[in-house]
Amino acid sequence: MPLYHAPTTDFQFLLKDWLGLDAHYEKLGISDFDSELANEIIAQGAKFALDVVAPLNREGDEEGCTLKDGSITTPKGFADAYQEYIANGWNAMLGTAEYDGQDLPYTMAVPVHEMLNAANLSWRLTTMLTESATLAVTKHASKELKDIYLAKLISGEWTGTMNLTEPHAGTDLSLLSTKAEPQGDGSYKVTGNKIFITAGDHDWSSNVIHLVLARLPDAPKGVKGISLFLVPKFLPDASNEPGEANSLSVGSIEHKMGIKASPTCVMNFDGATGYLVGEENQGLACMFTMMNDARFQVGLQGLGAAEASYQGALTYARERVQSRAPQGIQNPEGKADPIVFQPDVARMLLTQKSLIEGCRALSLFYAKFMDVEKLGEGQEKEDADKILQFLTPICKAFMTDMGLETTSLGVQVFGGHGFIREWGMEQLMRDVRIAMLYEGTNGIQALDLIGRKLTRDGGQMMEATYNAFNALVSDIQDSEAKGLAQGILDDWRASSADCLGMDATTAAAAACDYLAYSAYSLIGVLWYSMADKAQASGNAVLAASKVKTRDFYMERIFVRRDAHKAAYKAGPESTLAISGNEFDYL
Amino acid sequence: MPLYHAPTTDFQFLLKDWLGLDAHYEKLGISDFDSELANEIIAQGAKFALDVVAPLNREGDEEGCTLKDGSITTPKGFADAYQEYIANGWNAMLGTAEYDGQDLPYTMAVPVHEMLNAANLSWRLTTMLTESATLAVTKHASKELKDIYLAKLISGEWTGTMNLTEPHAGTDLSLLSTKAEPQGDGSYKVTGNKIFITAGDHDWSSNVIHLVLARLPDAPKGVKGISLFLVPKFLPDASNEPGEANSLSVGSIEHKMGIKASPTCVMNFDGATGYLVGEENQGLACMFTMMNDARFQVGLQGLGAAEASYQGALTYARERVQSRAPQGIQNPEGKADPIVFQPDVARMLLTQKSLIEGCRALSLFYAKFMDVEKLGEGQEKEDADKILQFLTPICKAFMTDMGLETTSLGVQVFGGHGFIREWGMEQLMRDVRIAMLYEGTNGIQALDLIGRKLTRDGGQMMEATYNAFNALVSDIQDSEAKGLAQGILDDWRASSADCLGMDATTAAAAACDYLAYSAYSLIGVLWYSMADKAQASGNAVLAASKVKTRDFYMERIFVRRDAHKAAYKAGPESTLAISGNEFDYL
CATH class of the missing domain: 2.40.110.20 (Butyryl-CoA Dehydrogenase, subunit A; domain 2)
Known part of the structure; x- marks a missing residue:
């Protein structure tokens, strides 16, 4: 499998041009951070992910872990990579400065985490949970416990x-x-x-x-x-x-x-x-501090695996020569054309790309509100907390469902070779499958969204989220795009408000489809916003790409929204009617 | 994992009540075959699949195959099971009587093949390809070659x-x-x-x-x-x-x-x-004899794996006690209710069930036309050939896509346990993934459907298929159901006719979504037909189950149809617009 490369151009565009990172930091009073520093950290993180972590991924899968005499040995190179990781301070990115952490903004750390996931899901998982545990200790433990444990958890010792x-x-x-x-x-x-x-x-x-x-x-x-x-x-x-x-x-x-x-x-x-x-x-409340953090991080696993799969599929599709493209000969010197020119292969690649870039935008939008929740004040901080609570189950469930869909598409682009272990495409699919299950299954995320986040406070978290997306819509320059984005967002708000009166059974039957409906809607808004901002980015290739990928998303992916809406609006009757041996005639 | 049991009740209903097997055999002049004999063969096939083949499945996955000194060893028990299989005559079911085959109707063999796939995909694969090779030799080889090879291929020696x-x-x-x-x-x-x-x-x-x-x-x-x-x-x-x-x-x-x-x-x-x-x-034409047979059989792999996963998930959902059901306490003696009562778990199980039973009906409908193509005459035989050609890519691609979706749902119902090898749910997902790739990727199936089967003869294969489904619709007793089924079928025919004028590029970009649109449509018609016929089956449990599952399918699965239709009708522009470094900004 071709080595992973970091999607730094997209990160830079999303952070600087789309999210306005410099103004964001200034507003939060941390203007010693800026988009230049973010670029530098992302570049260094990319180097670590590529050079140190990614090369261990295939062998790690083959070797696995062993338990002998009560102790576990991880695959060759894993422990050394970890020592290098903590020596370089990566584990301390988000730790509190009080215990020698770097207190970096989430908007700087999240891209690094995506890249680590893309490079090696297994390896990243241990440090991810250490960060979540660190957060719970930071927020809930006594000073005495913190003095003993926190600096060592933050450093990664x-x-x-x-x-x-x-x-x-x-x-x-x-x-x-x-x-x-x-x-x-x-x-x-x-x-x-x-x-x-x-x-x-x-x-x-x-x-x-x-x-x-x-x-x-x-x-x-x-x-x-x-x-x-x-x-x-x-x-x-x-x-x-x-x-x-x-x-x-x-x-x-x-x-x-x-x-x-x-x-x-x-x-x-x-x-x-x-x-x-x-x-x-109060243990559950304490644990939820780390659970919510971990849930978002699990969403990033879906995104990372998806990106790795996309890169593998794209490289293969450019190199694999097979049949002529129906729109005309693309490789006149050869007997056949690269399959990237086959419309059905392009469809698969763009399904990956449009979902990945939509989810990456969602993850950085989320990270921005994590910054605000940590460093902001008053109403903004309160709103950020509501937005994060609402978006957490969407990030976790949708980005991991998307992770499975896209890694399976990556296998498909490779044809039979995708099923062979040495290419690495099937490993991505196997690795990412867990992300739909742990930290609360995706069904549980959906119940959390519709049963708690949407309804518990009478829709306030949803309204805060609506406002956050509405601010993006207001900023769209192109009036047609703005109108379309507004239509999507208002449809989502009205449909969400309709769910407020649902009883628990109706909500439970609707949950997964409501979550998917919400995700396709909100990512549609993000695509209009991104494509609009890309025009002013000064990168003509990226600007063209974003508009074209938005069009693909709207024409071929966003249309799933209505199927999910129709499904959940049908009500719980047909889901609950069947029982007993009607399931299997036994 | 709980041992697989054969879905014999559903087979019997579909063959006897729904397809009218006895009249079908009489019409073909093979009235020595009847639904009683079919039941007996299915029962014996079930016994073999359950007792001999299924127990080898998990260990086979762990042990794998080894190549040493140029020879391959398959997992323990596999070769013995094969010897038993051929000794009992299973390999000869479809072989020509001229070379000691049993010349059984496909409508009898296909249920056995589904069960073998459900029991052990790896094991079944060798016999499946032997049958396809046998078919190619039967149809295309010289008498001299047949005399040497055919009896031994048919017996399985x-x-x-x-x-x-x-x-x-x-x-x-x-x-x-x-x-x-x-x-x-x-x-x-x-x-x-x-x-x-x-x-x-x-x-x-x-x-x-x-x-x-x-x-x-x-x-x-x-x-x-x-x-x-x-x-x-x-x-x-x-x-x-x-x-x-x-x-x-x-x-x-x-x-x-x-x-x-x-x-x-x-x-x-x-x-x-x-x-x-x-x-x-003329090798490719000869090979297509076996390819088409193998493609349908690969579809049955998707179906078999799906059924095994559904059975595992259903058993687990009935046994696993976790949380209370929102619609009310179901298990007052326990601290929690079986998760089968959770609406979101029921949604997953019914997604499996409605897809599986829809695809099983499709596979037996297909088998019926295989009988007609083999034994019928004149226009009926010609029509059967057209119907089979049209439905082959749909069976292969849709039933294997469905196989991945449903086996992934099976993992999901198990929660974290679904990811653990010992339960066997993840193996089904890994095993069935190949079925979307081999015998022509599902993308190639879709191109075959829209580029050859639909358009090559100006829509005649599609019209023959329409007529076959229309005969089912005409037979629906309930007038409301009949009207709804007719609406679906006519929408499909009109949309298909619209595709006839597409250029090759437009068709290629539309292919996968057109195939999915067609499958969801045609299976919708099958559901109306099945549910209607179930009322007269004399099995009240099955009758209620079919109506309820039809309702679930129509409300929550069929709605995907419109998303696929909208996607392919959008045209190829957004799929083909992007190129070069617009894919990755590099």
Whole structure:
């Protein structure tokens, strides 16, 4: 497979020309950051992703992880790449300066994260979860815990995990049974079994810091009785180095469809020493701090894999010579034309491109509001929080569904070769498939969107989101494009408002189609906005490309919107009518 | 993963009640066959698929195939299962009685083939290609060749392969360069390299009969200079047993995303002795005999994998207890309800079910016309040929696209467990992915449909297909349903007629969306027809299920039709506008 190259031109256009990064930073009072620095960080991140991480991807998939004598070995080169990553400060990009982090804006970090995902989903996953765990500790842990753990999590000297799922408690965390007993000295003994724990153990760092959901002895039933605990693999000694081994172990590692280079562990906690993070019985709220962050990051996995697949397919389509193009001979010296000229291949490539660039715009739009939520004030900060809450499930679910669709198209462009492992196209499809499942399945994201984000506050998050997109529409110079974008956005707002009165059953049956309807609508608005701004970018190739790709999106992808709308508006009756042996006549 | 069970109730309903199997056989003059015998064959086929083939599926995926000293070993149990298969006569179902075949109607064999695919795609593939090769030899080989090879291919004592693809000639067979030199004794020396050869070698049988496309020395360029040769692994001796080894060998085997238990070979022919099948330079036409058969059979792979995934997902959804259903408590004794009651899970299951049962109806409708094409006479036979030609690319492409969608939904219903190998859900997705690629990619199927089948004869194949579906509509008792089905069918005919005037470029850009539009339309008609006939079946559960599933299909799946129609009607401009570095700004 051809080596991945960084989509830096698109990043630069989106950040500087489309989002107005310099004005954005100035408004937030961080004018020491600017689009020049962003370009530099993206260029360095691209170099790291390309030179260090991408070359490990294929071999990592073949080699996988091994568990021996309780310890996990990751594929050759993975641990070294991690040491280089943390030595170069990449792990600290988003960490708080109070504990030696760089406090970079999200708008600078998110492009780097997309590229790391494109280069190697398995490798990136451990650092992604460390960042999420770091965020939860930063926001919810006591100063005492922070002083011990936070600098090492931010630097990456120690990595972090999320321990939520148990064999009988996945989507439904109210069923979880891991226990935490107070020891009178401020610590707790944590006992239980957790499954699907990414990087529960590995050979990258001297310690692993587990964030574990568990119940106190007298906790209320259900989700209101869950607390969050920090449980280190090794208890820090007096000099804050890994000391005594904690009472926890890896039970086994999973054999999976993809991300084989990422160790997915069964973790056994056997009276392990842990420390409360946040208030008692508020564990779910604390965990959601990291869950929401992780959900957006999982969306970026979909985007990264999609981009890698697109690049592979495009390179192949330009090189593979097969048949003549119907519109005329393109390669008169050869016996046949490159397949990139075949209309059906172009259709597949443009389906990838229009979805990828639409989702990239969405992810950077989201990152901009993460900056505002972190650094802004007053109404703007409040609005940003609403917008992020609303867009999180859309980013997670749509960008990962899109990840599967586009990586499958990448396989298809390669024909039979796409199915052969050595080309790497099928690995992208296998690796990205997990992203539709973890951090809440895409069905759960859809329920979160329609059942909580849309309806819980009577539509306020939706209205805040509407306003944010409406600001983009207002800025469109071309009046025809502006009118079309406004039409899409207003249709979406009106349809969303119609959903406010739905009962829980109707909403649940509508959820996935409403989410898809929303995503195709909002990305349509982003395409009108991007194509418009591209005209003033000074890059004629990019300007032409954006207009043409917008047209393709509107003519051939956006049309799915109405199918999803019709599907969810049909109501829940036909979904719920069937039962019992009507499913299978047995 | 729960063991596969055969969907016999649905087969019986579709064959007897819906297709009117007894009248169909009587009309064809084969009234010694009837629906009772069909039931018996399906029951025995189900038993074989369940008891013998399905248990090998998971281990086969883990073990894979190995090439050592030029010979391939397939996974444990595979060869024994094959011996049992041929001993029980399954391989001979469709073979001509002239060479000891059973000459069964396709309407009896196709359900068995679906079940074999559901049980084990890898295992079935070798017998599937042997059947296709057998068909090509039956239709095109000389009596001399038939006398040597046909009985052994039909019994399964020897297996068959298709050797088309070369490294630089896949979709575009005009580029193939394998050569065949006449030896003056009626034989030829075949020299060249072929790739992606399924079951090019294995440990199942004493001989492998390769059908190889190659060029004669003075052959015209392009596809008009391709001839078909029969090249045995071992040259039969005087007593027609495998004798001298031919000059051919396995170069390597491929490492693939799925169907790992099926050996995919690089074949080297080094002056191997071969025999002409059919006329000189008519190889492609001969090969298409087996290609069309294989294309329909690949569609059945999509269907089989989909059914297996649906059954797995349904069983899991009934057993997995997680959260309460929004429509009310379903399991008052437990802390949560089975997820089958979650509307979004029901949506996924019904998406599977409505697509699967729609495609099963399509496959048996197709099988009925295969019977007519084989046994009928005059106009009916001619029409059947047209209908089959038209429906072949739809069956191949739509049923395999559907196979990927539904197996991915099966993974999704399992949540994180769907990604773990031991459950088997991810294997179905990996295995079925190849079906969108081989025997002509789905893009090639779509070009075949719109560029050849629809337009080449000015729409006659389409009209014959219209008439066949119209006969179903005419038979619908419920007048509302009849009107709706007629509306769908007439919309499809009119839209198809609109495509007749398209130039080649416009057609190529429209192809995939036109195929999908056609499939969703025609399956909509099948649903109205099935649901109507189910009312008179005497099975109240099935009758209720068919009506409810039809409603779900119409409300939530059929609506995709309009998106595909809008997409292809947009024309080729936006697909072809982009070029050069507008694809990637490099």
